[in-house]
Amino acid sequence: MSRKIGQKIWIGGTCPIRQVLDRFGDKWSILIIELLSHEGKLRFSEIAHTIGDISQKMLTVTLRSLESDGLVIRQFFPEIPPRVEYELSELGKSLVPHIQQLAAWGQTNMDTILENRKRFEEKQQSRTAY
């Protein structure tokens, strides 16, 4: 049983969902992990270019945080010009299937959600129309 609600698993950092949300709830982490899972090993500029609308700063920050948590491996080549390659660690790879489950769910159900939302808005409008 995981019903220990009286013991406050819903409050604070002990709740596993909160931990996951805390770590991956930002704008880019999940997306970068998923991208690396497809492409294997990528350079900084390749990631930036593929995602398209991420700023250099946010890419740096996000990659650094992923590296610090051991989800991504960073390999630096001190050449001229410098080259850096990123790839998923085993830990990072172990997260990928779960992300893809979510993505698949989204692909199946997001249309329904958007329809629901649209109808809900219309219903609200007709209500205030009185």
Added chain:
Amino acid sequence: MSRKIGQKIWIGGTCPIRQVLDRFGDKWSILIIELLSHEGKLRFSEIAHTIGDISQKMLTVTLRSLESDGLVIRQFFPEIPPRVEYELSELGKSLVPHIQQLAAWGQTNMDTILENRKRFEEKQQSRTAY
């Protein structure tokens, strides 16, 4: 094959991961869904109390958005004082297993992540110490 990166699945709203992130990347949606999946049917104040540190405003806003997207069913009882009950729709329930997968992953690996992060910080400090 889902490798159509040249076709820009990574840019804009077409990427399923972005859609999911867009919808569920906020602070409370996932947590509320998971809570309702445990408890079945809850009143507004019960949710507020169980979560503990959510403001009334954010609970209202989040529940309203979940309702609008058809993930949660809202039942209003026009009594005095009023009573409102929330429960997951079928659509909402269909998301639960995926959330629990993520939570389980977190429970297994979050300790490792936090250790990694700690060691990374220490390594950075010793570097700037020179």
Added chain:
DNA sequence: CTGCATCCCGAGTGATACTG
């Protein structure tokens, strides 16, 4: 009890310029 409106702060994010 439940929910809406208003005000407001600050973390997270982006734009820009600079460095090795």
Added chain:
DNA sequence: CAGTATCACTCGGGATGCAG
């Protein structure tokens, strides 16, 4: 090429007060 540094801003979300 791959960052770092700085500034500016948006906007998520918290506090408070009011209403049905």
